[in-house]
Amino acid sequence: MSYLRQIIAGLTTACAVAVAAAATAATPVVDAVRIEISSAVPDFLQIFDVQALELGSLDNVASAAEGASASAVSSGFGTSAGDAIDASVFSPYYSGSGDGLEKLTIQLGRIATLSSLSIRGRTDCCRARDFWNVSIFGAGDTLLFSGQLDARQAPGSVASVDFPAPPGGVPEPATWAMMILGFGAAGAAIRTRRRQPAAA
Numbered sequence: 750m751s752y753l754r755q756i757i758a759g760l761t762t763a764c765a766v767a768v769a770a771a772a773t774a775a776t777p778v779v780d781a782v783r784i785e786i787s788s789a790v791p792d793f794l795q796i797f798d799v800q801a802l803e804l805g806s807l808d809n810v811a812s813a814a815e816g817a818s819a820s821a822v823s824s825g826f827g828t829s830a831g832d833a834i835d836a837s838v839f840s841p842y843y844s845g846s847g848d849g850l851e852k853l854t855i856q857l858g859r860i861a862t863l864s865s866l867s868i869r870g871r872t873d874c875c876r877a878r879d880f881w882n883v884s885i886f887g888a889g890d891t892l893l894f895s896g897q898l899d900a901r902q903a904p905g906s907v908a909s910v911d912f913p914a915p916p917g918g919v920p921e922p923a924t925w926a927m928m929i930l931g932f933g934a935a936g937a938a939i940r941t942r943r944r945q946p947a948a949a
């Protein structure tokens with residue numbers, strides 16, 4: 750086999766493994782612009798903090814510090830929607846009503862492909878309320894994700910969902926490891942070939 754063919758074989762193996770590693774049950778959330786959260790109980794909507802991590806940078810694009818903004822149908826207990834995106838677990842957002850019609854809307858700080866979404870509920874009381882409907886939208890109100898997060902029994906009242914990287918997107922650490930192994934195999938094949946005596 751020629752050097753070039755050995756290299757191509759190594760890369761092909763690496764790429765095939767990389768694609769297999771990225772293919773999981775969940776759907777990639779690409780170019781998200783907005784998150785909507787409501788109570789799944791239904792009851793008062795109470796959220797201590799929302800985190801939406803961007804794939805690659807792992808910036809929390811649902812935080813005010815990253816330019817996000819939040820609005821809600823109503824607020825109670827002297828809190829505001831902004832308390833859900835201030836990255837503080839000491840300042841919760843509470844809805845003003847427990848009718849289940851409350852909705853918290855978060856405009857992300859920038860259009861982002863997401864790695865994960867986490868919601869932290871209450872740990873001090875009322876954990877039966879820590880169950881949420883979540884929808885994530887892209888441009889033009891395209892629905893990218895719809896599901897429920899349940900933190901009622903979760904440590905720290907935190908519930909999360911992880912999103913896989915899109916095909917051809919930013920490789921995840923496990924994918925990088927597989928690719929490096931593939932490159933290493935190609936390199937080893939070349940070195941082995943070079944150690945062999947040259948043909949007369």
Ligand SMILES: [Ca+2]
Nearest residue numbers: 797832837840
């Ligand atoms: Ca907060």
